[in-house]
């Protein structure tokens with residue numbers, strides 16, 4: 001009999017255990033559900049807050065005024081003088097930075113993340129260029145002028161302020177290909193401790209159809225953010241050639257890009273720590289609007305090197321190479337009349353290859369003379385190809 005009771009008690013206690021387990025599981029699953037519902041509730045609350053909060057106005061900082069207020073260009077149009085909310089680190093407010101204003105447009109509430117255009121990223125930006133004046137042969141006058149009109153105002157703007165003259169905003173370098181225009185611009189950036197931003201104007205027009213004007217705007221904003229900086233616009237004639245007829249949409253697009261460039265040039269201060277250097281092989285076709293005072297108003301010719309210049313350039317490249325003792329720099333310079341700095345560099349590289357092919361570890365005078373002949377033939381072929389192209393186009 002007692003065995004039967006035991007069985008009944010055992011049975012009921014095992015049911016109880018099962019029931020408790022069931023209840024525990026139920027509680028657990030309800031707790032998980034509560035947690036999920038809470039998350040969902042928070043999500044909808046946050047969404048509702050976002051929908052109900054007033055929109056902010058996007059703006060770009062143009063200048064920080066001496067009293068701490070900030071001049072901005074709002075996305076809705078006008079320039080505004082605004083305050084900065086106390087929670088914002090004042091150091092982050094610099095020209096070119098994107099910010100969000102409150103709805104009344106009176107106060108900066110947020111510093112927006114810098115959205116650098118992927119197109120701007122395709123430009124060559126050298127934070128610390130390393131070309132020095134000593135690596136450039138035969139352009140002493142041009143270096144002297146660039147030092148005065150670009151390097152000095154970047155390094156010591158106070159000198160200009162004190163004496164009351166404005167340095168040029170833009171400098172135009174013109175001359176045949178390969179004469180060192182890019183090198184000069186890079187060297188000025190190095191020696192002025194400025195960031196070097198290199199853009200090729202023909203790429204604005206070809207690659208980014210419909211976006212040229214925006215790219216120019218972004219380019220200047222980035223240059224201000226990275227200041228002190230030098231914007232180097234190569235082949236400026238691609239967007240800056242005078243146009244008799246602007247009929248096609250491509251021509252209108254180029255015109256818009258040029259107008260934006262002129263507006264940017266007009267809009268900044270000559271003593272801002274951004275300088276523009278442009279280069280062209282075709283100054284004859286440039287729109288005179290580009291060369292007006294306050295734009296590219298300093299024009300520097302970068303010609304083919306003369307006898308002394310060629311000697312210096314040969315010396316610069318041969319100094320770095322293993323050469324025989326009997327190298328006659330004057331003779332090399334005589335034989336390479338009409339060569340650009342880039343041609344002379346090619347001569348030195350070619351001569352080195354001749355020595356390598358011969359299994360020698362030193363370049364001889366004969367290698368250099370042969371290389372001059374070879375580069376000359378190449379130059380003549382290129383010249384006649386160009387003439388033929390011009391004749392039949």
Ligand SMILES: Nc1ncnc2c1ncn2[C@@H]1O[C@H](COP(=O)(O)OP(=O)(O)OP(=O)(O)O)[C@@H](O)[C@H]1O
Pocket residue numbers: 135136137138139176177178179180181182183184234279280281313316340341342343345
């Ligand atoms: N005066 C020079 N002294 C030393 N090297 C030079 C000189 N001129 C040109 N070079 C050499 O030729 C290369 C090409 O020169 P660079 O790109 O500066 O010419 P550029 O005038 O800008 O040409 P382009 O008009 O074709 O853009 C330089 O990287 C440098 O190696």
